[in-house]
Amino acid sequence: MSSVIMEPHKDLVCLGAGFMSGLVAAEVARDSHNYQVVAITKGPWWDYVSDFSTTKYDEWGVGLGRKYDSPLPVQSTTIRNSPTQFALPVRRYTMPIQYHALGHGVGGAAQHYGGTMGRQGPWGYQQKTLTDTNYPGKLTNIQSNNDLQDWPLDYAGYEPYYHKWELVYGLCGTNNGSPNDTSSDLNYPWMDSSYGSKYPMPPHPLTQVAQQFQSACLATPPPQGAKFTSYHPFPHVSSLASQPYTNVPYGVPVNPCVYDGYCGGNCNYACETGAKANAAYRTIPAAMATGNFKLVTNAYIFRLVWDATSHTVTEAHYYDAQGNVHIQPGTVFFNGMWGYNMIRIMLLSGVGVPYVFNSGPPQSGSGSVGRGLTNGYAPYTGTSVTGTLNLGANSYSAGNASGGSVDIYDLMDDNFDHTNLNFIGGAQIGLGGYAGGGPGNITLAGGVSPSNTGVGGTFKAKQKDRYLPTTTGVGATPFAPDIPTYDHYVDLDPHYTDIYGDPLSRLTYDWTDNMYNGATYLATVVAAILTKMGASNVKVATTPPKVHNDWWGHHLRGGCRIGKDPASSVFNSWNQHWLVGSPSTIGTNYFAAGEITNTAGDTVPSGTHVAGPQSWRAAEGIKQYLMSPGLLTP
Amino acid sequence: MSKTTRREFLKIGLAAAGGALAASGVEIPLFSAKDSSMQTQLNSANTQLINLQNQLKTVTGFLTLNVKEQALLEPIVETIIPSDSSGPGAKEAGVIYFIDRQLAGDYGQSANMFMDGPFAIPSSSPIVAPGIPTSKAYLALYPSAPTSMTYSGTVVPRVGSGINYQYPLNLRAFWKSGLEAVQNYAKSSTYGATFQKLSADKQLALLLDLWAGKPASFADDFGNIIRPVDFAYELSFMTWAGFTMDPLYGGNQNMVGWQYMGFNGVNLGNAYGEGLSQKDLMIATTPTRLKPASLAQYQQAANGGA
Numbered sequence: 001m002s003s004v005i006m007e008p009h010k011d012l013v014c015l016g017a018g019f020m021s022g023l024v025a026a027e028v029a030r031d032s033h034n035y036q037v038v039a040i041t042k043g044p045w046w047d048y049v050s051d052f053s054t055t056k057y058d059e060w061g062v063g064l065g066r067k068y069d070s071p072l073p074v075q076s077t078t079i080r081n082s083p084t085q086f087a088l089p090v091r092r093y094t095m096p097i098q099y100h101a102l103g104h105g106v107g108g109a110a111q112h113y114g115g116t117m118g119r120q121g122p123w124g125y126q127q128k129t130l131t132d133t134n135y136p137g138k139l140t141n142i143q144s145n146n147d148l149q150d151w152p153l154d155y156a157g158y159e160p161y162y163h164k165w166e167l168v169y170g171l172c173g174t175n176n177g178s179p180n181d182t183s184s185d186l187n188y189p190w191m192d193s194s195y196g197s198k199y200p201m202p203p204h205p206l207t208q209v210a211q212q213f214q215s216a217c218l219a220t221p222p223p224q225g226a227k228f229t230s231y232h233p234f235p236h237v238s239s240l241a242s243q244p245y246t247n248v249p250y251g252v253p254v255n256p257c258v259y260d261g262y263c264g265g266n267c268n269y270a271c272e273t274g275a276k277a278n279a280a281y282r283t284i285p286a287a288m289a290t291g292n293f294k295l296v297t298n299a300y301i302f303r304l305v306w307d308a309t310s311h312t313v314t315e316a317h318y319y320d321a322q323g324n325v326h327i328q329p330g331t332v333f334f335n336g337m338w339g340y341n342m343i344r345i346m347l348l349s350g351v352g353v354p355y356v357f358n359s360g361p362p363q364s365g366s367g368s369v370g371r372g373l374t375n376g377y378a379p380y381t382g383t384s385v386t387g388t389l390n391l392g393a394n395s396y397s398a399g400n401a402s403g404g405s406v407d408i409y410d411l412m413d414d415n416f417d418h419t420n421l422n423f424i425g426g427a428q429i430g431l432g433g434y435a436g437g438g439p440g441n442i443t444l445a446g447g448v449s450p451s452n453t454g455v456g457g458t459f460k461a462k463q464k465d466r467y468l469p470t471t472t473g474v475g476a477t478p479f480a481p482d483i484p485t486y487d488h489y490v491d492l493d494p495h496y497t498d499i500y501g502d503p504l505s506r507l508t509y510d511w512t513d514n515m516y517n518g519a520t521y522l523a524t525v526v527a528a529i530l531t532k533m534g535a536s537n538v539k540v541a542t543t544p545p546k547v548h549n550d551w552w553g554h555h556l557r558g559g560c561r562i563g564k565d566p567a568s569s570v571f572n573s574w575n576q577h578w579l580v581g582s583p584s585t586i587g588t589n590y591f592a593a594g595e596i597t598n599t600a601g602d603t604v605p606s607g608t609h610v611a612g613p614q615s616w617r618a619a620e621g622i623k624q625y626l627m628s629p630g631l632l633t634p
Numbered sequence: 635m636s637k638t639t640r641r642e643f644l645k646i647g648l649a650a651a652g653g654a655l656a657a658s659g660v661e662i663p664l665f666s667a668k669d670s671s672m673q674t675q676l677n678s679a680n681t682q683l684i685n686l687q688n689q690l691k692t693v694t695g696f697l698t699l700n701v702k703e704q705a706l707l708e709p710i711v712e713t714i715i716p717s718d719s720s721g722p723g724a725k726e727a728g729v730i731y732f733i734d735r736q737l738a739g740d741y742g743q744s745a746n747m748f749m750d751g752p753f754a755i756p757s758s759s760p761i762v763a764p765g766i767p768t769s770k771a772y773l774a775l776y777p778s779a780p781t782s783m784t785y786s787g788t789v790v791p792r793v794g795s796g797i798n799y800q801y802p803l804n805l806r807a808f809w810k811s812g813l814e815a816v817q818n819y820a821k822s823s824t825y826g827a828t829f830q831k832l833s834a835d836k837q838l839a840l841l842l843d844l845w846a847g848k849p850a851s852f853a854d855d856f857g858n859i860i861r862p863v864d865f866a867y868e869l870s871f872m873t874w875a876g877f878t879m880d881p882l883y884g885g886n887q888n889m890v891g892w893q894y895m896g897f898n899g900v901n902l903g904n905a906y907g908e909g910l911s912q913k914d915l916m917i918a919t920t921p922t923r924l925k926p927a928s929l930a931q932y933q934q935a936a937n938g939g940a
Contacts, residue, residue, distance in 0.1 A: 054933045057900045060879040065746065076748035079797060086754055086766070086785035088797040092747045095871070100796050208919050259913040260902050348775070404916055439878035439897045444871065447794045450863060453845045454870035456838050457716045464720050468896035468921035494772045494783055495752055503772045 002323035010038045010294075011626060013316050013330035015301055015345065017041035018108025019608055020593045020615035021336030022279025023168065026250065026287040027619035028626075035626060037287065038328065040296045040318055043070070043105025046280060052272040056262060059438035063267050064095045068111050070102035074300070075498040077340060081510040083357050083487055089496050089504065096441040101268065102338055106297065107280035109338055110608075114264030115276050117171050117239040117609040118428060119162055122155035123413035124610075127483075130414060131424050142422050143514050145485040147362070147372050152564045152573035152634065161613030167248040169277040169612070172201035173237035201242045203235030204257065207404035209391060209474060210235075210432035214406045216533040223525050225417030228410055231529075236405040236430055239277035239609075250286035267438045299326065302500055304333065304349040304590075311579050312589045313351060319500065331629075332622050335592035336615065342592055343370050343490045343560050344505040351590060352570055352577060355489050357508075362486055368570045370491050372484035373509050374558040385526045387535030389474045405432020411522060423518040425481025429526055431474065442466060474535055483514050490559045507556070560592065562614065564634070574621030574632045575614050589625060591618045693884070694731060697738035698806065703813050707733065709830050710816070713837045714873040722890040724873055732876030732885025742806030753802045755861070756791050793867050801860070805868075811854035812865035816840070819849050841866065880929045892926040899926035905935065 012028045014021035017039040029037040046052070046068065061067045077100070078087035090100045103109030123130055128148045131139055139146050206214070217231040240263075245254040257275040264276065274281040287293035298321045305315040313333045318326050335342050346352050346369050353367035362371065407430035409415070418424055443463050448454040493506035523540045530538050563569025566578035570592075577588040593615040621632050696704055707730055717723035724730070736742060752766055765782035773779055791798040801808055820829040824843075825836055832840065843849070844866035852862040876885030878895070886892060892899050903910030905927035915922055927935075 054936055055929075057929050057932060058880055058882075060875065060883055064875075065740075071746055072748040073746065080789070082787060084785060085787040085789055088754065088756070088789060088791065088800060089748055089750075090796040091749070091799050092744075092796055094794055094796050095875070205913065205917050207917055259911075259916045261912060261916065439892060439895050440875055443874050443878055443895070447792070448867060448870040448874070449793055450845045450847075453842060453866070454874055455714050455841050455845070457718050457720070460715050460718070460723065461720050463895055465894075465896040467898070468923050492772060492775065494768045494779065495766055496750060497769050497771050501769075501771050503769060503775065 002325065005320075005324050005326045007038075007326055007328045009329045009331075011035040011330065012037045012332045012334060012622060013328055014039035015304075015316060015333065015335045016108065016337040016341075017106045017279060017284065017295065017297075018103060018336055018338060019110055019169075019279050020611060020618075021334060022107075022283035022287070023165070023612070023615045024334050024336065024591075024593075024619045024622065025293055026168075026283040027616070028622055029287045029290040029292040030250075031623055033626070034290075034292050035623075036292055036294075038294045038296060038330075039284075039287075040299045040301055040316065040328065041106055041108075042074075042298070042300045043103075044297050045106045045295070046111060046270070048270070048272055048274045048281065052270045056270050056272055059267055059440050062112075062269055063438065063441060064093055066093045066101050068104065068270050069093075069109075069268075070104040073499060075341075075504065076496070077505045077507060078493045078496055079507045079509070081508070083359075083508055087493060087506045087508070089493075094447075096444045096447060102341070106284060106295065107278040110276070110278035110280075111270045112264060112268035113276075113608065115239040116236070117166075117169075117173075117277075118237040118407070118409070120155075120610045121409070121413050123415075123425075125151040125153065125155050125158070127413075127424065134414065135418060135424070138418070138424065139483075142424065142517065143483055143485060143512055145361075145487055146514075147484045147486040149372075149484075149561065149563055149568060152562055152569075157573075158613040158617075161616040162609075164616055165609070165612040167200055168250060169239055169282050170201065170241050170245045170247050170254050171199045171237060171239050171277070172242040173199045173203045173235055199237065200248070201245055204238060204240070204242050204259075204404060206235065206406060207432050209389070210404050210406040212389070212391065212533050213431040213529070216529050217406070217408055220529045220532040222410065223416060223528075225419070225421075226410065227415055227417070231408045231410050233406045233408050236407050236432065240271075241275040241277075247282055247286075250283070250289075252282055252285045254281065262438075267441055296326075300500070301337075301345060302348070302502060304345060304351055306349055306351050313349075330589075332589045332591065332625055334618060334622060335590070339556050340490050340505040340507060340559065344492070344503075346560070347490075347492050347505075348502055354491060356491075357487055357489055360486070362568070364567065368561065368568060370489045370559055371486070371568075372558040372561055373488045373490050373507060373556060374482045374484050375509065375511070375515075375556055384541045385523050385530060385538065386541070387474055387527075387530040387533075387538035388471055389530075389533060389535045390471050391469070405430050411525060421517070421521060423481065423514045423521065424483070425514070425518060427481065427518065427522050429522070429529075439467070474530060474533070481514060481518050482512055484558050485512060488512075509556070572632065573617070573634045574624075575618035576621055576625070576632055579631065588631075589629065591622055593618045694728070696731075696734050698742065699730070699734045699737065702817075703810070704730070706813055706817055706829055709837060710841070710869060711873045711876070713834065713841055714870060715877055716834075721894045724877060726887070726890050727877045727885050728887040729873050729876030729885050731887075732879065732883055733872050735884040736872065736875075737806045737809055742804060742809070744804035747799075747804075749802070749804070751802065753800055754789070755800050756789055756798060793863055794871065798867075799864065801864075808860070808865075809868065811858050811860055812868065814854035815852045815860060815862075815865065816844070818853060818855070819843075822849070824849065841869065844869075882929055889926045889928060896921070896923055897926060898922075898924040900929055900932040901925065901927035902932075905931065 012035055014025050014037065021039050025037050025039050028035050056062065072090065072093065076090045078089045080087035093101060101112065103111055128150045139148060214233040217233040220231065222228060222231060240257045241254045243256050246252065247254060255273040255275055258273055262269040263271065284295065299318040301316055301318040303317040304313045305317065307314045314329060316328045316333060318328065320326055335345065337345065347354055352369040354369050355367040355371035358366065407428055409428055411426040412428055413426060415426065444454065488509045491506050492503040496504045498504060527538050527540050561569040562571040562573060562575055569578070571577055575591045575593045577590040579588055593611055624632055699707060711724035711729045715724040715729065717725050740746060764784055767782050768779055773781065817829055820827065820832060820840060825832055825840060829837060829840065844862040847863055849862065851859060853859045877891040879886055881887055881889060889899060901924045902912045903915055906925055908924060
């Protein structure tokens with residue numbers, strides 16, 4: 001029979017062992033007070049040398065079998081488009097690319113991510129205020145159900161954390177990659193050296209198609225309303241080491257990328273050299289080196305114990321592989337779980353007030369846990385731009401971050417006038433790694449469907465020598481900006497449960513009007529750049545009508561926001577849980593950070609990097625709390 | 635086979651060898667310069683050929699597809715990826731063995747799928763789910779919740795998405811029903827013969843029918859109905875997977891799928907001493923066709939310290 005095991009008390013209990021927990025664990029364990037820290041994760045420890053070096057080159061096992069990702073029979077999620085629909089459970093992993101694969105084990109989803117790590121600029125943090133100021137009435141006009149909020153801090157408040165995060169995880173890139181950058185032109189002042197920030201490593205080499213994209217950007221006049229005179233193409237900011245590196249300040253050695261192409265992007269391969277930034281190879285080793293840190297693997301956290309008298313989380317309960325229940329008491333709890341699991345454990349445990357949708361704008365007391373679910377990506381199968389380029393080169397199956405690509409940020413944020421446009425925000429646009437994915441993904445790109453059946457000699461002929469193109473298709477999918485709406489949220493599913501009998505999370509979400517409108521506009525702008533590249537047959541795909549979809553290509557965000565106001569957010573600026581309805585002098589000991597926390601609407605498709613500075617700030621907040629418990633001063 | 639010369643026979647044997655044999659199959663020096671007589675060389679070649687044939691016999695059987703399914707699935711996959719003037723197809727790649735292995739293993743058992751109820755099959759008409767019971771765990775958390783719930787609204791997931799397959803059948807059972815349903819449709823008045831006996835045009839038309847949602851009643855031998863498009867997806871997806879995945883899975887034999895696509899497999903630039911790095915390939919300005927290498931070859935080279 002299984003038994004109940006009481007674990008020794010810890011100063012800090014980290015839920016999960018990915019990007020966010022890894023950083024918080026390392027920071028707190030390294031503190032001079034010798035705080036005792038434990039991180040608990042549902043999966044195993046992955047060692048890149050022994051686990052990935054010979055068996056990762058396996059598209060079927062990685063791409064469909066998801067052999068390094070979370071098993072669906074243990075826990076899935078249900079999804080739907082609107083609050084009146086029945087939500088269907090995600091029953092299987094599919095190919096080509098889909099994003100319902102949660103990470104599994106130390107490092108979490110960083111095993112399979114692409115490594116995109118560009119920062120979110122100032123607009124992203126204050127888009128509600130800036131939009132209302134610059135375009136009065138616009139938000140209501142374009143998205144009447146919007147639930148947009150500002151972040152609690154502005155970009156300057158997060159900038160120092162960005163810088164530290166980039167040194168620890170090891171980013172490569174340049175803030176000044178454009179040949180004709182001048183100080184008088186828009187050059188992302190929020191990224192340049194005036195803040196003292198430099199990426200620790202130089203950018204990756206460029207593919208041929210990226211170089212052509214770069215030249216074309218420089219030669220293409222910007223659209224009407226642009227606040228710049230020419231585009232500023234620069235190498236993709238990546239979390240894959242471009243050279244041997246020792247991270248700062250932890251001193252963990254990092255191997256460089258070998259450009260084998262079996263990387264993130266469409267196939268979601270793990271990294272066999274450890275070049276792709278991941279807690280397991282950047283921060284967890286630093287935590288371990290202190291002697292103050294314990295790592296618990298194969299442990300499924302199913303409850304937090306919330307004490308209503310002291311307004312604190314007192315215990316985390318988890319199952320071990322033998323079915324024993326472990327009770328882990330702690331002074332502070334940090335939730336670094338991925339995505340909707342962070343919300344699910346709060347809802348299961350009664351930590352905070354669940355968001356309840358009542359067919360209209362949130363009323364007073366309608367709760368905030370689960371509110372404001374958004375998506376980092378535009379309709380992947382929706383608006384896109386394609387063309388044919390007279391270009392001979394090797395296809396390169398990795399994603400853009402693993403080398404070779406060029407981005408422009410000029411069409412992000414409010415870098416162009418939105419007065420006459422029916423959306424806010426914009427997108428990062430990049431090109432470089434092309435004909436992406438393994439042969440299965442590339443063949444089935446877009447998915448076999450009634451309009452692309454994959455049957456017969458005509459389809460087959462199109463696959464011949466697709467990896468050795470003398471003319472190649474190029475395309476860009478504008479990742480248009482999502483904004484939170486009050487009918488998009490996370491709650492518990494009333495019908496489906498996990499393997500232990502607890503309700504699954506239920507996601508209610510659909511593409512917003514802002515995304516469709518933004519993508520439609522941006523597609524025409526991208527088409528002009530592709531045409532300048534010399535591409536022929538440039539086509540803008542029509543935006544499909546809204547149908548029940550699985551948000552193909554989604555990267556969910558929001559749903560558990562940090563904010564300025566306890567009534568409409570879950571966490572304060574320190575990522576510390578507000579005490580709703582309690583004396584405000586008492587603070588909870590519950591902190592969290594992750595893609596799911598942040599108020600969304602940002603347009604960099606790298607939620608991890610946007611969440612990274614939050615986790616650093618949470619670590620500072622936790623250290624303050626350990627010295628002097630209570631609600632931290634915002 | 636009996637009409638072929640010994641040397642032609644040798645080539646055929648090698649070409650048909652399973653993917654796992656590809657490395658030895660193409661690398662064996664059949665006529666070594668050290669051999670003094672033609673007879674010695676022929677003896678040596680014969681021995682190697684017999685060994686290869688014996689190995690081939692051990693990897694080209696079936697684990698789960700029954701005799702009817704074997705006979706039906708073969709022309710189906712060969713219709714999806716025909717062997718034609720553009721190059722080898724599903725037949726040469728051994729796609730049917732890939733599918734058999736998958737259906738016999740975790741894939742067929744739906745081992746990594748979420749298979750708990752309740753089940754609601756997507757359709758183009760609204761799912762007006764009457765009284766779906768609320769879980770005990772949910773009621774424990776929210777005691778005032780109703781004990782069952784009703785919904786409205788159309789639910790039509792994208793074919794091939796993770797929420798599309800909602801059958802309470804594992805994939806092996808689904809394929810059994812699906813293959814029976816294909817044969818029943820072929821024998822119906824629309825086509826009038828077993829799938830195997832239909833002309834190539836009719837075979838192609840039938841598979842496209844499935845994609846178009848036809849026939850309206852797509853049923854197995856016991857009248858169980860599935861959506862034609864769901865099985866059409868499975869057929870196209872698994873056939874192309876069998877053509878493009880690593881030979882270790884039983885398809886893509888001799889890496890013919892990769893060669894057809896110009897994919898280098900796990901040849902990262904120097905598998906056969908080409909002297910290239912993957913970075914060279916990444917920034918190259920002209921396409922570089924390399925002889926593909928399989929995962930097994932890569933591992934053998936890695937284990938050998940190459």
